Amino acid sequence: MPSIPASAEALPGAAPPVLSLARLGVIFDTPAGSLIAAEEVTLSVARGECLGVVGESGAGKSQVFLAVMGLLPPNGRAVGSARFGATELLTLTQAALDRLRGSDIGMVFQDPMSSLTPHLTVGEQLTEVLRRHAPRGAAAARARSLALLERVHVSDPAARLGQYPHELSGGMRQRVMIALALAGDPALLIADEPTTSLDVTIQAQILALLAELKREQGLALILITHDIGAVAGLADRVAVMRAGRVIEVGAATAVLKEPHSPYTRALVQNARRLEGRRDEARLDGTLNAPRLEGMTTQPVAREDAPPVLAVSDLSVEYGVARAWLRPRRRLAALSGVSLALRAGQSLGIVGESGCGKSTLARAALALLHASHGRIVWMGQGVEQLPPATLRALRRDLQIIFQDPLGSLDPRMTVAQIVAEPLSVHERALDAEGRRRESHAALERVGLARELAGRYPHELSGGECQRVGIARAMILRPRLLVCDEPLSALDVPTQQQIVTLLASLQASSQLAMLFISHNLALVRQLCAQVLVLYLGRMMELAPAATLYAAPRHPYSRELLAAIPSVDPDIEPARLRRVRSGEPPSPLAPPSGCVYRTRCPHAQPVCAERVPAWEQPAAGEGIACLRWRELP
Amino acid sequence: MSERAAAPRGLWSDAARRLKRDRLVVTALAVLAALTLLALIAPLLAPWSYDSLDWQHLAQPPALTGTHWFGTDRLGRDLFVRTLAAIRLSLLISVLASGVSLVIGVTWGAVAGFAGGRTDGWMMRFVDVLYSLPYLFVVIILTSLFRRDNLTVLLLALGAVGWLTTARIVRAQTLALKRREFIEAARASGLAPGAIVLRHIVPNVLGPVVVYATLIVPQMILAESFLSFLGLGVQEPHASLGNLIFVGAQEMESAPWMLLLPAAFLVALLLCLNLLGDGLRDAFDPRER
Numbered sequence: 001m002p003s004i005p006a007s008a009e010a011l012p013g014a015a016p017p018v019l020s021l022a023r024l025g026v027i028f029d030t031p032a033g034s035l036i037a038a039e040e041v042t043l044s045v046a047r048g049e050c051l052g053v054v055g056e057s058g059a060g061k062s063q064v065f066l067a068v069m070g071l072l073p074p075n076g077r078a079v080g081s082a083r084f085g086a087t088e089l090l091t092l093t094q095a096a097l098d099r100l101r102g103s104d105i106g107m108v109f110q111d112p113m114s115s116l117t118p119h120l121t122v123g124e125q126l127t128e129v130l131r132r133h134a135p136r137g138a139a140a141a142r143a144r145s146l147a148l149l150e151r152v153h154v155s156d157p158a159a160r161l162g163q164y165p166h167e168l169s170g171g172m173r174q175r176v177m178i179a180l181a182l183a184g185d186p187a188l189l190i191a192d193e194p195t196t197s198l199d200v201t202i203q204a205q206i207l208a209l210l211a212e213l214k215r216e217q218g219l220a221l222i223l224i225t226h227d228i229g230a231v232a233g234l235a236d237r238v239a240v241m242r243a244g245r246v247i248e249v250g251a252a253t254a255v256l257k258e259p260h261s262p263y264t265r266a267l268v269q270n271a272r273r274l275e276g277r278r279d280e281a282r283l284d285g286t287l288n289a290p291r292l293e294g295m296t297t298q299p300v301a302r303e304d305a306p307p308v309l310a311v312s313d314l315s316v317e318y319g320v321a322r323a324w325l326r327p328r329r330r331l332a333a334l335s336g337v338s339l340a341l342r343a344g345q346s347l348g349i350v351g352e353s354g355c356g357k358s359t360l361a362r363a364a365l366a367l368l369h370a371s372h373g374r375i376v377w378m379g380q381g382v383e384q385l386p387p388a389t390l391r392a393l394r395r396d397l398q399i400i401f402q403d404p405l406g407s408l409d410p411r412m413t414v415a416q417i418v419a420e421p422l423s424v425h426e427r428a429l430d431a432e433g434r435r436r437e438s439h440a441a442l443e444r445v446g447l448a449r450e451l452a453g454r455y456p457h458e459l460s461g462g463e464c465q466r467v468g469i470a471r472a473m474i475l476r477p478r479l480l481v482c483d484e485p486l487s488a489l490d491v492p493t494q495q496q497i498v499t500l501l502a503s504l505q506a507s508s509q510l511a512m513l514f515i516s517h518n519l520a521l522v523r524q525l526c527a528q529v530l531v532l533y534l535g536r537m538m539e540l541a542p543a544a545t546l547y548a549a550p551r552h553p554y555s556r557e558l559l560a561a562i563p564s565v566d567p568d569i570e571p572a573r574l575r576r577v578r579s580g581e582p583p584s585p586l587a588p589p590s591g592c593v594y595r596t597r598c599p600h601a602q603p604v605c606a607e608r609v610p611a612w613e614q615p616a617a618g619e620g621i622a623c624l625r626w627r628e629l630p
Numbered sequence: 631m632s633e634r635a636a637a638p639r640g641l642w643s644d645a646a647r648r649l650k651r652d653r654l655v656v657t658a659l660a661v662l663a664a665l666t667l668l669a670l671i672a673p674l675l676a677p678w679s680y681d682s683l684d685w686q687h688l689a690q691p692p693a694l695t696g697t698h699w700f701g702t703d704r705l706g707r708d709l710f711v712r713t714l715a716a717i718r719l720s721l722l723i724s725v726l727a728s729g730v731s732l733v734i735g736v737t738w739g740a741v742a743g744f745a746g747g748r749t750d751g752w753m754m755r756f757v758d759v760l761y762s763l764p765y766l767f768v769v770i771i772l773t774s775l776f777r778r779d780n781l782t783v784l785l786l787a788l789g790a791v792g793w794l795t796t797a798r799i800v801r802a803q804t805l806a807l808k809r810r811e812f813i814e815a816a817r818a819s820g821l822a823p824g825a826i827v828l829r830h831i832v833p834n835v836l837g838p839v840v841v842y843a844t845l846i847v848p849q850m851i852l853a854e855s856f857l858s859f860l861g862l863g864v865q866e867p868h869a870s871l872g873n874l875i876f877v878g879a880q881e882m883e884s885a886p887w888m889l890l891l892p893a894a895f896l897v898a899l900l901l902c903l904n905l906l907g908d909g910l911r912d913a914f915d916p917r918e919r
Binding site: 362365367387388391392393394395397398399401402403406407408409410411420421424425468471 | 810811812814815816817818819820821822825829830833834
């Protein structure tokens with residue numbers, strides 16, 4: 001078994017690299033010829049060091065490390081050299097590689113759900129790895145599993161051992177993945193986008209855990225990500241990849257603060273723009289000034305016209321069957337939410353996954369049945385309308401979805417997809433008129449006409465999302481609901497879509513409901529922000545006020561979780577990250593639902609449900625103690 | 631990054647391209663086409679018809695140089711013509727029955743799956759009840775109620791059972807599709823439920839259904855042959871592969887060609903159709919090889 005040379009322990013300062021790549025290239029043989037995914041990659045990582053590998057999707061960063069691990073698909077091959085300690089990995093036999101993987105080199109992937117076996121419990125999966133690594137008895141394996149879960153700060157580890165992956169939250173699953181990767185006492189941990197599919201609060205927790213492992217166990221860590229914030233917090237050195245090549249490599253502070261290549265500069269700038277002016281804003285934290293500023297950014301809406309969308313006291317409950325013949329339990333996905341949107345207004349809805357954001361979007365558009373409450377579209381109550389009238393009204397209320405590809409019918413061409421709303425609401429239009437309209441709609445979202453004949457799977461994610469926007473905008477609706485429209489996209493693409501949405505909104509008095517877990521993006525687009533937690537409203541405030549001086553403890557936690565691009569402050573921020581995850585909506589805490597995570601919780605919070613107070617027009621807060629909080 | 635093909639590639643053209651590369655499937659398709667063509671044309675060109683009797687040649691063995699290439703049966707009917715006529719009838723019945731069962735099955739399954747809830751429950755229970763009826767009983771009752779040589783009854787009997795599996799497959803597919811965002815997008819666009827089923831659900835389940843259809847045709851041929859073998863299906867003097875084999879089986883010892891020739895054609899036909907079905911499945915879903 002290969003091991004790290006002893007000198008690594010003796011001389012921590014000039015430690016020989018744990019992994020060193022020299023002129024590594026990855027080539028795929030496709031029917032269309034050879035495709036070079038990466039070339040001339042020369043990198044190394046030492047004990048106790050974190051190497052951040054950043055780049056957009058398709059930059060070849062994952063392929064390089066899949067090649068290192070011998071995990072390339074059959075048509076891929078690697079050239080050059082990749083040495084782990086003294087072992088050359090590229091020429092290793094499959095059996096030797098198998099021994100190495102999972103023991104000396106651990107791996108963590110983006111999607112913990114698909115990386116865990118669904119029909120085995122957490123305990124079974126951990127013991128399987130542990131026993132392959134070293135023969136031991138059941139009791140010893142269990143004890144070691146428990147220790148590993150504790151190591152990665154899984155709450156209630158003994159109970160988790162008996163649970164299946166689907167019973168865990170995304171954050172817990174990622175922790176279990178890390179525990180699995182640690183099972184063989186690896187010297188090197190390769191984490192490929194470990195936080196991408198997680199909420200900001202959980203992202204910060206996972207990054208903090210990785211930082212701790214690196215610090216306390218001297219793990220060599222390779223963090224592959226497109227998220228500059230993650231790299232700023234964790235990496236000692238950064239390599240920037242583009243189109244299969246490393247274009248810049250150096251110490252994290254140097255690369256992120258004074259990037260040499262224009263590409264790196266653009267990446268960092270993009271990330272910084274997303275971060276917004278948060279830090280300055282928080283400094284001048286006087287409550288009143290920014291709030292006034294926020295009020296003025298709110299476009300003046302005609303008060304006489306009925307709101308485009310008004311929702312009052314909306315609740316959505318699902319029946320959850322627990323077991324055969326047992327009574328169904330009610331899961332309150334949303335309770336008591338009220339909001340109103342007038343023409344030209346934009347409201348952001350933020351919260352962690354499972355807080356009811358998407359449920360709210362769908363219930364507001366009558367795409368799912370509300371158990372309680374009233375939904376009014378342009379002055380007409382949705383409940384009383386006959387189905388045909390309801391469908392006719394839909395032309396004014398459109399939605400764009402999270403999954404750019406999944407929201408387009410794979411059997412239709414772009415032109416057909418975009419023109420579909422016309423076939424419902426503009427029946428008089430002939431084929432020529434439809435073609436003209438759909439071309440105009442494509443143009444408005446910045447798509448070339450040539451794409452009209454293509455199928456969705458032939459487009460990039462950003463193009464797909466533009467098609468979705470073109471479809472939603474073709475009838476010039478009065479309300480656009482955006483349900484996490486950016487979370488599946490690359491950062492530069494996100495920025496383009498944000499710009500597009502902002503310009504569409506500015507040009508057409510569009511009311512917009514923008515749902516996202518990314519507070520930085522919401523800040524750019526929305527004048528007002530509503531914070532949801534476990535299906536309940538926590539705080540409503542003008543964006544400027546919320547970002548400068550959040551009142552609700554939960555809003556504060558959310559804001560604190562936004563990563564910073566600055567390598568000077570980000571590591572310190574990671575050390576302060578608060579633990580805790582939202583409780584199950586099946587058994588919400590009594591009183592204030594947030595109290596289990598709230599740093600300011602008092603006994604009274606468990607007894608009384610906080611009322612929705614409205615300190616000023618367009619503001620609201622549900623917290624018993626908000627007046628007393630520092 | 632990925633390079634783009636010059637022409638837009640839909641699922642169908644993709645599938646067709648992959649299908650063309652599969653030599654076995656192309657061969658099967660060619661044999662199938664040749665058999666069909668032969669079955670359609672040859673009886674017209676041959677000097678005999680399927681029911682004309684040649685008293686000079688009773689129970690003749692096959693002879694490529696003689697007047698009857700495949701020989702004759704006990705009544706002196708030309709076996710070449712009868713076999714091809716049988717293929718024609720078997721293909722006709724099975725394709726029609728498959729078509730009927732596909733139309734009913736796709737509609738039933740898509741509506742049940744999309745409607746969901748109680749409607750779905752009742753529609754699928756109905757399918758379960760039909761499944762649990764002994765199929766042979768139904769056929770026997772049907773055929774004894776009506777005239778024996780009534781093709782419609784046979785089609786009805788075959789179709790009545792064939793659509794059940796299709797309905798189940800389509801319903802399962804629909805349930806999976808229903809949760810996809812593009813269906814939600816269609817609802818948000820204001821499309822009526824019927825239009826959603828027609829425009830988004832049905833085209834998207836067609837891939838697996840086409841595959842199933844090529845596997846259901848041989849099943850239908852087999853079922854038809856089986857019924858005819860039992861004397862419940864196609865009646866003399868009409869020829870189907872089933873009743874040819876039945877007659878051939880009775881003469882097995884004295885005139886083996888009467889059994890072997892139609893049986894060989896039945897096997898060839900089924901083999902080709904099954905190969906085509908497998909090929910189509912691979913073509914539509916190249917990942918699940």
